[in-house]
Amino acid sequence: MEKQPLNENVSEADLILGFESLEQLNNKLNQTAIDIFTNETQRKLLSKPSHFTFSIVHRAIELNRGFKTLAESNNWITAINLMRLQADNCIRLFALSLVKDRLDFYNRIQNGEHIRNIKDAENNKMTDLYLSQKLDSLYPGFRLLYENTSGFIHFSNEHMTANTDKFEDGNDFVMHIRLSETTEFSINKKVDYAFNMFVLNKELHKLLNGYKLSMIDFMKKYD
Template sequence: MWTLELNRKVCIFIKSLNLMLNNLEKEIEKLESKEKQLIEVAKKLNSGKFYPLDLLSNAVINRSLKLIFGFTTLLKDDNFIAASHLVRCHLDNIIRFSASWLVDNPHDFATNVIDGIKIDSLKDKKGKLMKDWYLRDLLNEEYPWITNVYKQSSGYIHFSTKHIYCSINSVDSEKRTMQFSFSRKDNEINENLKIEALKCMGEITDILLEYLNGWYFTKENPYK
């Protein structure tokens, strides 16, 4: 009876593990499929008149594709600790690109950025310096998860408690011992955490696509 019960638990564990792996693969495919949408909007933006904001758009599209596929490549290689940094980088895409919609003249703004002037030294139409935290908080008003993801993903950028806990394999409070893990792979990372990060990358990409398609609509309909 004991053996049958053990076998049953093992089977349930394997089914649960397979389900999580399948979900992970589906989320990776879903994120990578956004490449087509980014390429399509890039083609549209570069098919007619060209403005300074188009140069910024091209740069953010190119960076996004590199980050997305860098992220999924690292996840497939079971290297979540390295992949997690890229969530914050991808979030930076929409935080800074969104500044183009907060100024009186987006093309003058784009020209300044192209010339190397830092965005956080430029002001929006309200006269506010466009610091990252300011742009982040404005985005958070429309997308209430932005600030939380910003803070959580920043914890992976800088050496922090996240890295300390990830190095601990197990803790025995009775024996007062810890077991540490040293590996290039992260087999101890919960699959749900990886799926959550993938969904964040997808949401960030969707917001970016909204901005890009909005800019394309404005180009095509300048008097509306």
């Protein structure tokens, strides 16, 4: 799949709206985690898989705050790396929903085992490739977004493009070595990055809601 062309009809107002939407999702992530916590502690319980989930939520919120702070300081080269880490949060939380025994999964992760070495209920090793492809069937487009953001966190042509200005003829270009200047991105790229970060968080929140509903049902036996 190829990247979709950027929307040229955007402005700084759209970027601000993107940041506001991201902050709203931060609040939703936090509230959903509180709901899960309350549902369990009211029964004087706190499950270990929920500890795993809360840790992902905490990381997600901090990544969102970092993304906004870096973007507002015009350090987009660093900010866009956080998109890949947010995609990682999605596949880690998704992995929890695929295993037969969540407590065993938690204990193995807590003991330092890599998720890629753990098998799901269908006896498949949960590698990043497997998880991202399986999650794409649930949220179409996730795999492409995962691949594109991987190009940010690993040095790639994305960084070379950001450091290059091409002339109109398309043949000649100027390469920069910036020691004090920041890399300037077009407003349509900035809005696109903010929107994709929002999409990743929206999908993470859906996964978190799925966990919340499963735990509400599970906790009924303690009533």
